[in-house]
Amino acid sequence: MLRAALREVSTALKEGQVSPTELCQRCLSLIKATKCLNAYITVTEDTALRQAEESEKRYRRGQSLGDLDGIPVAVKDNFSTTGIETTCASNMLKGYIPPYNATVVQKLLDQGAVLIGKTNLDEFAMGSGSTDGIFGPVRNPWSYSKQYREKCGQNSHLENEDSSWLITGGSSGGSAAAVSSFTCFAALGSDTGGSTRNPAAHCGVVGLKPTYGLVSRHGLIPLVNSMDVPGILTRCVDDAATVLGVLAGHDPKDSTTVQDPFNPFKLPSVIDVGKLCIGIPKEYHIPGLSSETLKVWSKAADLFENAGARVIEVSLPHTCYSIVCYHVLCAAEVASNMARFDGLEYGHRSNMDKSTESMYAATRREGFNDVVRGRILSGNYFLLKQNYEKYFIKAQKVRRLIANDFVNVFSSGVDVLLTPTTLRDAVPYVEFIKEDNRTRSAQDDIFTQAANMSGLPAASIPTALSEKGLPIGLQFVGRAFQELQLLTVAKWFEKQAKFPILQLQEMLDHADALSHQKISLSS
Amino acid sequence: MAAPVSGGGRLCRLAWRRRAGALHSGAQPAALGREPGKVAAAQSGVAPWRAVVGLEVHAQISSNSKIFSGSQVQFTAPPNSLVSFFDASLPGTLPVLNRRCVEAAVMTGLALSCSINKKSLFDRKHYFYADLPAGYQITQQRLPIAVNGNLSYTLCVGAKQSQMVTKNVRIKQIQLEQDSGKSLHNDARSQTFIDLNRAGVGLMEVVMEPDMCCGEEAAAAVRELQLILQTLGSSQAIMAEGQLRVDANVSVHHPGESYGVRTEVKNINSLRFLARAVDYEIQRQIEELENGGTILNETRAFDYKLGCTIPMRDKEGKQDYRFMPEPNLPPLILYDAKSLPANIDDQQVVNIDWIQERLPDLPSVKRVRLVEQYGILPEHSFTLLNEDGLMELFEDVVRETQMNPKKVIGWVISELLGHLKQYDLTVKESPVNSLSLADLLNLLERGVISSSAAKQVLEELWKGEGKTPLQIVKEKRLELIQNQRELDQICQAVMEGHQEEVMEIKAGNKKVLNKLIGLVQRATQRRADPILVKQILEKKLSQ
Secondary structure, X not given: OOOOOHHHHHHHHHOOOOOHHHHHHHHHHHHHHOHHHOOEEEEOXXXXXXXXXXXXXXXXXXXXXXXXXXXXXXXXXXXXXXOEOOOOOOHHHOOOOOOOOOHHHHHHHHOOOEXXXXXXOOHHHOOOOOOOOOOOOOEOHHHHOHHHHHHHOOOOOHHHOOOOOEEOOOOXXXXXXXXHOOOOOEEEEEEOOOOOHHHHHHHOOEEEEOOOOOEOOOOEOOOOOOOOEEEEEEOOHHHHHHHHHHHEOOEOOEOOOOOOOOOOOOOOOOOOXXXXXEEEEHHHOOOOOOHHHHHHHHHHHHHHHHOOOEEEEEOOOOHHXXXXXXXXXXXXXXXXXXXXXXXXXXXXXXXXXXXXHHHHHHHHHHHOOHHHHHXXXXXXXXXXXXXXXXXXXXXXXXXXXXXXXHHHHHHOOOOEEEEEOOOOOOOEHHHHOOOOHHHHHHHHOOXXXXXXXXXXXXXXXXXXXXXXXOEEEEEEEOOOOOHHHXXXXXXXXXXXXXXXXXXXXXXXXXXXXXXXXHHHHHO | OXXXXXXXXXXXXXXXXXXXXXXXXXXXXXXXXXXXXXXXHHHHOOOOEEEEEEEEEEEEOOOOEOOOOOOEOOOOOOOOOOOOXXXXXXXXXOOOOOHXXXXXXXXXXXXXXXXXXXXXXXXXXXXXXXXXXXXXXXXXXXXXXXXXXXXXXXXXXXXXXXXXXXXXXXXXXXXXXXXXXXXXXXXXXXXXXXXXXXXXXXXXXXXXXXXXXXXXXXXXXXXXXXXXXXXXXXXXXXXXXXXXXEEEEEEEEOOOOOOOOOEEEEEEOOHHHHHHHHHHHHHHHHHHHHOOOOOOOOEEEEEOOOOEEEEOOOOOOOOOOOOEEOOXXXXXXXXXXXOOOOOOOHHHOOEHHHHHHOOOOOHHHHHHXXXXXXXXXXXXXXXXXXXXXXXXXXHHHHHHOOOOHHHHHHHHHHHHHHHHXXXXXXXXXXXXXXXXXXXXXXXXXXXXXXXXXXXXXXXXXXXXXXOOHHHHXXXXXXXXXXXXXXHHHHHHHHHHHOHHHHHHHHOOOOXXXXXXXXXXXXXXXOOOOHHHHHHHHHHHHHO
């Protein structure tokens, strides 16, 4: 049951095969069993059970609120949740309990979804590994999969695997791990430069970054306001469409959401890609791209061609400037957005009381990690009067050129772009931390951040397993506000790809054994 | 004629000269209305100074809610009782622009003859301060809502302040922005308390070009702006409540040379202090320069107790505000009749033409109308507008009486306003309303009472006992004696009692007649119409 897609479990709930409470309890115990993944910062057991109970009453009355009623979902810990600690994995917000729900959270709850917990991330979503938060790194569930272990030829003793476990990617690694390890059926991530798609690719789940302006950011603690979008992580494309249908639409509390009404859609079950034109950006064929990811990418292109689609090479000439431009704009907005964390109104406050200024300084030094502080410093540097033209304005101009690259490609008749999501499959943690966060982000966001710079919708679809038995995802980038087309193509591709299901049984059995051991010890 | 000043076609009729001891004996502008330079140079051979004053005026927008949040705006509310999540800058909250604030700024821009930008942008201005929760203020640095306007204001000059001179100051721009909260420092316990009620209240910053040259001009310009804002209702503009805050940029230079280094004077909370602060700062700079010193580009605060400006200590060095576009607010697009898209919801757009059509009469227009319609003096039209509610009172009285408006204005300004000033009352607080004043003036106009009796009645009315003028006249027996025969008899009696005077008049000394008139007045307790009395006496004397 837990391995089912949201759509299937929703049917099961409607048909009474399982009750919301039962479903919730099963998820909660699975969360406990997979605790070592560190996917959750807060597990909201009590409220989740209460919400499940409410849902159960509705089902009993025959008044289900819809497809999400009774469905356990997880939310990245940078979305405000009323009465539930929201930390952004930072000392700065440890203990901060927001008095309001982010619009997307409220929309989920209004549909009867059961909020099961808040998921782990890089501090303030700054990172691409989910390794740089105060609650420690998130472990990729695939580290414990039968598929990976068999390929690695390692013995399955979980106690000794500390050197081999893999990162999830990030920064929404907790959400990706939660969906991938079956502890919830959908999760919210956020996507500023690839933070939803990157961990989705590494964890073998679907990661959707909607068009900027389609989904409200109200209550999402910002990284880069002009690029942030709430992301959706699910186990299949249909589910992403379902959740998008709930989240999308104008929000009077977010002036950057478009006013045009959004009509939720169901993806067609019979899809013909014969009339489509798929663009393959040649600039995405870069030296760092692993050969097996390249192979998966070309096979996917062939798949479309064989199905009658027109697959053409296209050019996005400003791609090579994108990542550096992204970093300038990102740092500048971070410097600005982080200014509010001064210890006065909420969050951490240092004991330093010599003067207000020294209190600010100590609060911010104690509250932020090196990554955050580094971005604040460089951002403020870029915004200085004497640097503003050289860095910020220039980066904005380049951003326009990058956005225009996409406009040009789409107006030339291309419907959807097909690219890799990441350079390669997930790397072991010990490997990952050899490089600093800045270098890692520059490498890992390479294929994803351009969609944020241009506001376009993009989705990472799990495609194949690497030689190591780890997921490789491919990315589809669509026209602005053409999520229906994007996801329809993605759904067709998903069906062809037949990505294998994560086999976690070994780990779960082990966890089971452990918990039994504990019980027997304590009794 | 005035001499043009370098850097612009601006005319200034004022020249400044250093006057020994001026700083300590209360600074005064020198050589008012004189041709700059000439006299001063002739007297001492020292080149005169010219002062340049520019203003930045922050006007709190009169609106029910704040500019980017739904919190109420109210001056008197318990601390931190009007604070939304956004105002406290809770993470994840976003600004939502208040339409009313946009309309107020457009209205103000139109009233100041500005070009309204159909597209304007919001920016973040960063600085750390305890009462600025987000660490930045949302303002309009790059592309403000209104630019290139003009404000005409009038100064009273001349020995008796009776000459009216109209001047202009260019408006550089009007920008929409957020107000900050308030910090209350407790130095004794070295604590700071923060009240965020004001944080996020909408402000219009009106930036005036440096077209003024003394405190009096600055004060007159701000006064006119204040009247305009109040007429529009875009701001209540009460300085004492901080709804209108003025920063003055002041510099001095010699004519023909480029502008001097300027200082910014803050902390000015009344028009009187504005004039004093500017004049003090001008004199201070002149003295500094003449003593071989230099002027620092600094921020100074006006200390109203000491009457001087002092450097502000918390502004160390130059701030770099690290301006950045506000990413959470799309460009603000305004429409006019031509550009208004079809089938659009009126609530979604601001139409400049619609606002223009509904602008109320501005003070300058009202003054012209008052002068033309009632034949009153221009300076009286200023007085009527300067006092809140006085014009309405005057017009009400005129409407309710048969008295000539030119006579009514005397009663309104000398008697009523004089009295209000004496007791520091506003027109609204006046115990004498338009109705009772009109009643009183009607009694006077109909000859029921004399003008001196009318003043007596007014004195009674001030007591606010709720009596009508007529009741007072009756109680105090103040009516003029209407009965001709009664008056005849009194005159007769007075003549009989003063035969000596009668003889004198008859002998040709007409002046003595006034004495007889006075005696009749005394006999009637001033209830006789003096003209009538004179007629009766003359008639009797010639018999």
